[in-house]
Amino acid sequence: xxxxxxxxxxxxxxxxxxxxxxxxxxxxxxxxxxxxxxxxxxxxxxxxxxxxxxxxxxxxxxxxxxxxxxxxxxxxxxxxxxxxxxxxxxxxxxxxxxxxxxxxxxxxxxxxxxxxxxxxxxxxxxxxxxxxxxxxxxxxxxxxxxxxxxxxxxxxxxxxxxxxxxxxxxxxxxxxxxxxxxxxxxxxxxxxxxxxxxxxxxxxxxxxxxxxxxxxxxxxxxxxxxxxxxxxxxxxxxxxxxxxxxxxxxxxxxxxxxxxxxxxxxxxxxxxxxxxxxxxxxxxxxxxxxxxx
Amino acid sequence: xxxxxxxxxxxxxxxxxxxxxxxxxxxxxxxxxxxxxxxxxxxxxxxxxxxxxxxxxxxxxxxxxxxxxxxxxxxxxxxxxxxxxxxxxxxxxxxxxxxxxxxxxxxxxxxxxxxxxxxxxxxxxxxxxxxxxxxxxxxxxxxxxxxxxxxxxxxxxxxxxxxxxxxxxxxxxxxxxxxxxxxxxxxxxxxxxxxxxxxxxxxxxxxxxxxxxxxxxxxxxxxxxxxxxxxxxxxxxxxxxxxxxxxxxxxxxxxxxxxxxxxxxxxxxxxxxxxxxxxxxx
Numbered sequence: 279x280x281x282x283x284x285x286x287x288x289x290x291x292x293x294x295x296x297x298x299x300x301x302x303x304x305x306x307x308x309x310x311x312x313x314x315x316x317x318x319x320x321x322x323x324x325x326x327x328x329x330x331x332x333x334x335x336x337x338x339x340x341x342x343x344x345x346x347x348x349x350x351x352x353x354x355x356x357x358x359x360x361x362x363x364x365x366x367x368x369x370x371x372x373x374x375x376x377x378x379x380x381x382x383x384x385x386x387x388x389x390x391x392x393x394x395x396x397x398x399x400x401x402x403x404x405x406x407x408x409x410x411x412x413x414x415x416x417x418x419x420x421x422x423x424x425x426x427x428x429x430x431x432x433x434x435x436x437x438x439x440x441x442x443x444x445x446x447x448x449x450x451x452x453x454x455x456x457x458x459x460x461x462x463x464x465x466x467x468x469x470x471x472x473x474x475x476x477x478x479x480x481x482x483x484x485x486x487x488x489x490x491x492x493x494x495x496x497x498x499x500x501x502x503x504x505x506x507x508x509x510x511x512x513x514x515x516x517x518x519x520x521x522x523x524x525x526x527x528x529x530x531x532x533x534x535x536x537x538x539x540x541x542x543x544x545x546x547x548x549x550x551x552x553x554x555x556x557x558x559x560x561x562x563x564x565x566x567x568x569x570x571x
Numbered sequence: 572x573x574x575x576x577x578x579x580x581x582x583x584x585x586x587x588x589x590x591x592x593x594x595x596x597x598x599x600x601x602x603x604x605x606x607x608x609x610x611x612x613x614x615x616x617x618x619x620x621x622x623x624x625x626x627x628x629x630x631x632x633x634x635x636x637x638x639x640x641x642x643x644x645x646x647x648x649x650x651x652x653x654x655x656x657x658x659x660x661x662x663x664x665x666x667x668x669x670x671x672x673x674x675x676x677x678x679x680x681x682x683x684x685x686x687x688x689x690x691x692x693x694x695x696x697x698x699x700x701x702x703x704x705x706x707x708x709x710x711x712x713x714x715x716x717x718x719x720x721x722x723x724x725x726x727x728x729x730x731x732x733x734x735x736x737x738x739x740x741x742x743x744x745x746x747x748x749x750x751x752x753x754x755x756x757x758x759x760x761x762x763x764x765x766x767x768x769x770x771x772x773x774x775x776x777x778x779x780x781x782x783x784x785x786x787x788x789x790x791x792x793x794x795x796x797x798x799x800x801x802x803x804x805x806x807x808x809x810x811x812x813x814x815x816x817x818x819x820x821x822x823x824x825x826x827x828x829x830x831x832x833x834x835x836x837x838x839x840x841x842x843x844x845x846x847x848x849x850x851x852x853x
Contacts (some may be wrong), residue, residue: 280607284839285675285756286677287758288675288755289675289677289680289755289756290671291669291672292667292668292670292671292675292756292760293667293668293672293680293683293758295667296664296667296668296687296727296731297668297683297686297687298727299664299720299723299724299727300686300687300724300727301686301725303688303698303702303720303721303723303725304690304693304697304698304724304725304728305686305690305693306703306705307698307700307701307702308693308697308698310701310704310705311697311700311701311722314700314701321704342670348586350712351661357747365590366595367592367596369587370585370592370641371593372586373581374580375580375581375585375586375589376586376589376590376593382593382597382835384839385597385601386593386596386597386601387835387839387842387843388600388601388604388832388835389600390635390833390835390842390846391785391831391834391842392785392828392832392833393784393785393787393802393827393831394785394787395787395803395804395806395807396803396806396807396824396827396828398806398807399810399811399824400603400604400824400828401603401606402811403817403820403821404603404606407621408618408619408624408817408842410602410603410606410622410623413622413623414623417623429759438596438773440593445599445600448596449596449600450846453843453846453847454846454847456847457843457844457847457848464578466576468578468669471578471579473814476582477581477582477585480584481786502694506694506695508691508695508696508787508788509787510648512787513787513807517713520771527696530696531730531792535703535792539820540704543700544700544701547696547697547699547700548697548703550694550696550697551694551696551697554694558683558692558788565593
């Protein structure tokens with residue numbers, strides 16, 4: 279028999295390299311971030327302790343509210359756009375309603391591999407005065423001066439971004455639903471057909487409820503995804519013009535790294551984390567409740 | 572699959588709508604990419620005057636120029652370096668940790684496993700500010716290591732979890748028989764565990780590659796030198812510039828997109844499986 283001590287040493291030698299990198303880079307800074315959020319600091323010089331001032335300031339900061347509003351809109355487009363559309367697409371593919379369903383699936387899932395910042399640049403080109411969309415509108419309406427002005431609208435500047443998010447992520451939900459649809463035996467649909475149920479009834483009354491847990495968990499993932507969203511929006515608009523397309527993560531970045539306000543930036547990042555952690559806790563609870571692994 | 576089941580086809584109205592929706596989605600997905608592709612072969616004047624038209628005399632000159640002006644050769648090399656080192660390191664670190672956490676009888680493994688699980692909740696935003704300050708302090712800012720280490724760290728929690736759930740399924744008898752034979756644990760890991768993990772390692776590698784290749788924020792914040800930029804950062808800065816060299820912008824975007832399309836078609840089934848399982852989404 280080998281002695282226990284050398285076995286324990288081997289055990290630690292397997293775990294510790296990963297563990298130390300993880301703790302040093304992820305765990306230690308989180309604690310530091312929380313501490314920073316109670317200070318006023320420009321990145322150099324003395325750090326001033328200001329208690330909860332940074333958090334109090336958020337409540338009277340109009341940009342924070344625009345960011346929050348836009349984050350919520352992004353959640354809404356996921357929950358009421360991407361997820362139902364993804365489910366519908368998955369069902370149509372699963373039921374082989376089109377010839378070459380597999381080919382459509384492959385094409386539609388394609389954006390998953392393209393970097394968000396490049397997706398953003400691609401769509402900026404599509405929307406630009408010499409892009410696809412204005413060109414088509416010009417040739418359809420005969421108005422040769424047409425350009426898109428929605429980006430200058432305070433209320434609607436976020437809409438094109440929501441559209442791009444729909445373009446980028448719907449197929450992800452489609453693939454998740456497809457994987458789960460394949461676990462549902464065909465006999466369930468067969469039986470419903472024998473009973474004379476219409477396709478709409480089968481979809482809405484049988485399949486959709488069976489996939490409700492998946493949809494619910496997707497929704498919560500969409501919430502945490504929304505608060506994390508940085509790359510696409512930063513690359514498309516940088517939160518502008520005049521903060522119309524601001525989201526919390528972009529605002530946190532600007533506050534910290536452009537305006538060197540480390541304390542307030544850290545407070546913003548703590549609030550983002552709280553939203554994400556809440557969403558993940560909900561996911562966990564839901565996963566347990568639906569007994570769904 | 573059971574093609575000849577009793578399943579009846581969907582009614583015509585559903586099939587017709589399915590065609591409309593599928594074609595709409597496919598066109599929306601493909602057309603912007605195709606348009607970008609052929610537009611990148613046009614000279615600037617043609618792009619401005621006839622935005623939708625096919626190139627009159629297709630030319631790759633935009634590519635040569637974008638490649639040089641955008642510094643994309645260096646960026647491509649950096650992307651490969653960051654991605655390869657981070658992806659391979661994460662894989663082996665995670666497999667080793669998971670081996671230790673599943674096949675050894677020590678009580679502390681509960682603590683370590685729990686600590687890694689907690690990491691699933693820590694997001695980039697939680698650490699980006701202090702991590703930047705830390706990297707400035709110890710001189711890791713503007714180094715390749717300063718990018719690669721966070722890449723590895725952020726990929727570890729999910730990778731360790733995936734590896735644990737797989738290695739759990741490998742019978743304990745393997746370790747026991749090795750102990751009787753007097754084999755070293757290191758040998759057991761490299762000669763038995765790693766080869767047995769090939770199926771899960773493939774999925775881990777592909778998803779990890781994708782995350783690292785497309786990563787933006789760490790490189791963007793932790794490096795200021797052009798020589799250290801990755802492809803997404805270099806292309807964003809080049810194509811996003813308010814210049815009017817549209818042909819060059821388009822060409823640089825194609826350079827960013829095309830390799831990923833090739834990657835997509837090679838690994839489609841693994842990607843579909845990995846993302847379809849859902850848990851890997853984050």
